[in-house]
Amino acid sequence: RKEVEQDPGPFNVPEGATVAFNCTYSNSASQSFFWYRQDCRKEPKLLMSVYSSGNEDGRFTAQLNRASQYISLLIRDSKLSDSATYLCVVPHRSNDYKLSFGAGTTVTVRA
Amino acid sequence: DTEVTQTPKHLVMGMTNKKSLKCEQHMGHRAMYWYKQKAKKPPELMFVYSYEKLSINESVPSRFSPECPNSSLLNLHLHALQPEDSALYLCASSQETGANTEAFFGQGTRLTVV
Secondary structure (H helix, E strand, O other): OOOEEEOOOOEEEEOOOOEEEEEEEOOOOOOOEEEEEEOOOOOEEEEEEEOOOEEEEOOEEEEEEOOOOEEEEEEOOOOHHHOEEEEEEEEOOOOOOOEEEOOOEEEEEEO | OOOEEEEOOEEEEOOOOEEEEEEEEOOOOOEEEEEEEOOOOOOEEEEEEEOOEEEEEOOOOOOEEEEEEEOOEEEEEEEOOOHHHOEEEEEEEEOOOOOOOOEEEOOOEEEEEO
8 A cells, every 4th residue: 555645636626616635644653744735847835734633724624534544635715826736745654754745636726 | 934945946967967956944954855756746755864964865876975064955966867867856854854844845956867
């Protein structure tokens, strides 16, 4: 099983819509989870850190389900500028110096 | 301010050239990382430095040689690269290594080997 798995998408949504997608992880001992967004040909930028059951920052909500080992990201009231690839990142099972990246979920918000 | 600065932004080099990528952060972070990213793939870890000491080398070929001159600087020396080494090279830093520390990325160096 891969360390981190994500639905690659793409998720094509109209402006103003809500979009949500999941990330499953194999490291059951992980205490921290991160969502990064990456625009085309740019660096990943930290969007949100999750250390407990979830986190909310404006239109973005992350929910952690430890029993099923997945974390979701929900974007409300989508903006055109939310179009990006969203990377789920979890500390590696064998060495938490290492971060395991999911392959990313592509979101495209259309006008 | 969460800023990691990488230079150069773009680099084209021949297979016999020697070049260096540079990374700098002034956030007092004690862990620094090199990642390689190919198109439409997630970043792949290459090296981790913790307190200026190399703590992880992900079996990277010796044509890539990292160096950490001090706690703010990280270099990646390149020699005799192959065309398949063309990629986006990302530097990152975090306050510490360990599970609960967030990593911040520089803008990357887009490397083309010809």
